Amino acid sequence: MTENAPDPxxxxxxxxxxxxxxxxxxxxxSLSGTRISAVALPWxxxxxxxxxxxTGLVAFCEMTPYVVVKAFTGPLVDRIGPRxxxxxxxxxxxxxxxxVPLLHALHLLSFPLLLVLVAMIGAVxxxxxxxxxxxxxxxxxxxxxxxxxxxxxSGVTERLASTVGPAAGGSLVALLGPxxxxxVNAGCFAFGSVIIALALPRGMGHAVEEAASQAGETGSGYWxxxxxxxxxxxxxxxLLTVIVMVGITNLLDAAFATVLMPVWAKESGNGPxxxxxxxxxxxxxxxxxxxxxxxxxxxxxxRAVFFTGFLLAGAPRFLILxxxxxxxxxxxxxxxxxxxxxxxxxxxxxxxxxxxxxxMLGRVNALGDSLAWAGIPLGGLLAGAAVAxxxxxxxxxxxxxxxxxxxxxxxxxxxxxxxxxxxxxxVLKRPPEExxxxxxxxxxx
Numbered sequence: 321m322t323e324n325a326p327d328p329x330x331x332x333x334x335x336x337x338x339x340x341x342x343x344x345x346x347x348x349x350s351l352s353g354t355r356i357s358a359v360a361l362p363w364x365x366x367x368x369x370x371x372x373x374x375t376g377l378v379a380f381c382e383m384t385p386y387v388v389v390k391a392f393t394g395p396l397v398d399r400i401g402p403r404x405x406x407x408x409x410x411x412x413x414x415x416x417x418x419x420v421p422l423l424h425a426l427h428l429l430s431f432p433l434l435l436v437l438v439a440m441i442g443a444v445x446x447x448x449x450x451x452x453x454x455x456x457x458x459x460x461x462x463x464x465x466x467x468x469x470x471x472x473x474s475g476v477t478e479r480l481a482s483t484v485g486p487a488a489g490g491s492l493v494a495l496l497g498p499x500x501x502x503x504v505n506a507g508c509f510a511f512g513s514v515i516i517a518l519a520l521p522r523g524m525g526h527a528v529e530e531a532a533s534q535a536g537e538t539g540s541g542y543w544x545x546x547x548x549x550x551x552x553x554x555x556x557x558x559l560l561t562v563i564v565m566v567g568i569t570n571l572l573d574a575a576f577a578t579v580l581m582p583v584w585a586k587e588s589g590n591g592p593x594x595x596x597x598x599x600x601x602x603x604x605x606x607x608x609x610x611x612x613x614x615x616x617x618x619x620x621x622x623r624a625v626f627f628t629g630f631l632l633a634g635a636p637r638f639l640i641l642x643x644x645x646x647x648x649x650x651x652x653x654x655x656x657x658x659x660x661x662x663x664x665x666x667x668x669x670x671x672x673x674x675x676x677x678x679x680m681l682g683r684v685n686a687l688g689d690s691l692a693w694a695g696i697p698l699g700g701l702l703a704g705a706a707v708a709x710x711x712x713x714x715x716x717x718x719x720x721x722x723x724x725x726x727x728x729x730x731x732x733x734x735x736x737x738x739x740x741x742x743x744x745x746x747v748l749k750r751p752p753e754e755x756x757x758x759x760x761x762x763x764x765x
Contacts, residue, residue, distance in 0.1 A: 336462055336463060336521070337463045337465070338462075338463075338519075338520075338521060339455075339458070339459040339462040339463060339520060339521055339524050340456075340459040340460060340462070340463045340465060340470060340473070342459070342515060342516070342519045342520040342521075342524075343452060343455045343456060343459045343474075343520070344473060344474065344477045345515050345519070346406065346410075346452060346512045346515040346516045346519075347452050347474065347477050347478065347481075347512075348477050348480060348481055349508050349511050349512040349515065350410060350413075350448065350449075350452070350508060350509055350512035351477070351478055351481035351482075351485065352481040352484050352485040352488070352508055353417075353485070353504065353505040353506075353507070353508025353509055353512070354445070354481075354485065354505070354508075355481055355482055355484075355485020355486050355488075355489060355599070356485050356486075356488050356489035356492065356501050356504055356505050356508070357417070357489070357501065357502060357505040358485070358486070358489065358577060358578075359485075359486055359489030359490050359493055359498075359501060359592060359595050359596055359599070360489050360492065360493050360498040360499070360500075360501025360502050360505070361378065361382075361438070361498070361501075361502065362375050362378070362379065362578055362579070362582045363493050363498045363582060363592050363595070364498035364499065364502070365378050365434075366582050366583075366586065367498070369431070371704075371708075372579055372582075372583055372703075372704045372707045372708050373704040373705055373708050374431070374704070375578065375579055375582065375700070375704055376578060376579050376700035376701045376702070376703055376704025376705065377435070377700075377701060377704065378434065378435065378438055378700075379574065379578035379579070379697070379699070379700030379701070380697045380698065380700055380701040381435040381436075381438050381439045381442070381697075382438040382439065382441060382442040382697075383442055383574065383693070383696045383697035383699075383700075384439070384442070384697035385439045385440075385442040385443035385446070386442035386443065386445055386446040386693070386696075386697075387446065387689075387690045387693045387694055387696065387697060388443075388690070389442075389443045389444075389446045389447060390446030390447060390449070390450055390686050390689055390690050390693075391686055391687055391689075391690030391691075392546070392686070393405070393446070393447040393450065393686060394450065394545075394546070394549055394683030394684070394685060394686025394687060395542050395545035395546050395549070395683045395686075396447075396542070397447065397450055397451055397454060397683075397686070398545060398680070398683055399542075399545070402450075402451035402452070402454040402455050403451070403455070403516060403517075403520065403524060405447050405448070405450075405451040406448055406451035406452055406455070406513075406516045407513045407514075407516040407517040408513075409444040409445070409447045409448035409451070410448050410509045410510070410512045410513035410516065411509070411510065411513040412440075412444040413441055413444050413445050413448060413506075413509040414506045414507070414508075414509035414510040414513065415506075416437055416440040416441045416444070417437075417441055417502060417505050417506035417509060418502075418503065418506035419437055420434065420437050420438075420499070420502050421499040421500075421502050421503050423437075424499060425499075446689075446690075448512075450685055450686050450689065452516075453474075453685060454685060455524070456470055456471060456474050457470075458524060459524070462521070462524065469614055469615075471614075471666060472610060472611075472613050472614020472615070472666045473614055475610040475613060475614065475662065475665045475666045476607055476610040476611055476614060478610075478665065479603055479606040479607040479609075479610045479658075479662055480603070480607055481603075482599065482602070482603035482606060483599075483600050483603030483604045483606070483607060484600070484603075485599070485603075486595065486596040486597075486598075486599025486600050486603065487596050487597070487599070487600035488501075488504070488596070489501050489592075489595075489596050489599075490592050490593045490594070490595050490596015490597060490599070490600075491593070491596060492504060493592040493593075493596070494591065494592050494593045494596075498592075545683055546683060548680065548683065549680055549683030549684045549686070549687050550687060552676070552680060552684055553684055553687050553688060556675060557735045558671065558675075558735045558736070559671065559672070559675065559688060560735075561730065561733055561735045561736070562668065562671065562692075563688055563691045563692045564730070565726060565727065565730040566668070566692045567691060567692045567693070567694055567695050568695065568722070568726045569630070569634060569723060569726060569727060570692060570693055570695055570696050570699070571695030571696060571698060571699045571702075572634075572638075572699065572719050572722060572723050572726075573696075573699070574695070574696040574697075574698075574699025574700055574703075575699035575700060575702060575703035575715075575719060576637065576638065576699075576703075576719065578699065578700035578703070579699075579700050579703035579704045579707060580638075580641065580703055580707070580712065580715065580716055580719070581595055581598070581641075582595065583707055583712050584641045584712060584716075587712060590647060594647060594650075597647075597651065598650060598651060598654045599654075601651045601654050601655050601658065602637075602654040602655065602657055602658030602661070603658060604655075604658065605654075605655040605656070605657075605658030605659040605662070606658040606659065606661050606662035607662065608659055608662060609629070609658070609659045609660065609661065609662020609663050610662040610663070610665075610666065611662075612662070612663070613625075613662060613663045613666040613667070614666065622667050623731075623736055625663050625667060626663070626664065626667045627727065627728070627731050628660065628663075629660040629661060629662070629663040629664045629667075630660070630664065630727040631660065631724075631727065631728070632656055632657055632659065632660025632661070633657045633658070633660040633661035633664065634657070634720075634723035634724060634727055635720040635721070635723045635724040636653050636656065636657055636720075637653060637654060637657045637720075638716045638717070638719045638720030638723060639716070639717070639720045640653040640654075641712070641716045642712075642713045642716045642717050642720075672684075672685070672688065703715060703719075
């Protein structure tokens, strides 16, 4: 497939890294803004309302539209093309994000209005993330980069954003206040939109099914496309098993990031700087794990790596917050967890891209992502209510135990034996085998 990949000007046989570089740059910018907002927005709500419940409600109102809208935009991404969807939704995200500090400065930002704005951000961010993910295989082809390496680089990009974003967010919040972080978030979305619209090659990111329409075939309607994606996903036991497991861990990760960490930072006296510092340490270690996954992807035993990564990335983070340990010990645990988490999404993405036909990537990605992320809106909401009812320590202990049991018991199912085999009935003709970031069954750790 890569041997006949066209160059940016449509001339076959030439190699260009510009497409992959453009997609990764756009992902890096938008994800960094999201990570900054993940520190600034919860802290803004927590310090202005003093309520863990309202902090969780804000997270719920952002992530519910993210999951729901993303689920239903997969057929549109396949039909319209990921490039147009990416730059338009990033521009809409920038507008909604900029409205929060602007309205607050004008004393017009009520709590219900804040909920509406974060819901708008979530609704347009989901399709934007999906569109960038869908462009990774095409960019890899154009650059003649093996797919497992391209998706590994995508994972490195995500982890770098998870390193830079929290550090920048924590510093901005500590020095200039949370609203400054939200302004920077808006700027990142706007810049990402410009990269996709102007920096990518002309012929990249169009709908794969355009060729069928030009040949005189009648294109299927929206609901038929949606149904095809659902039917394909239902016929893949391995993907469904992964989605269920990752869905539970994503719920727990959302509770951790949106409520448990801010409450811990406030009650321990470490403040927002500690949130950014722990996130950056974990992100930096995850970069190391992702680099190893990208370089050694073809030689790593997927199943062993996958479950070892979850063992390190999950329960230890929760348990250390309950121990009243010094910040240095917390950072050490987060570094170990980050290293383990760096191996997860490359394995998850490899399974997805191997088993799903290119023309269906948008709709299957969207459905899988939405199912795996369905618990994320509830994570902050449930954690906020639980902390308000019983306090921080019982909640982090229970969450850590649930994480450990989920990631270990699920691995006993027989479907996992298929993880090491390259693909099912819809496999792509590709270089070799892996992937990374927020794709159909992406973990949020």
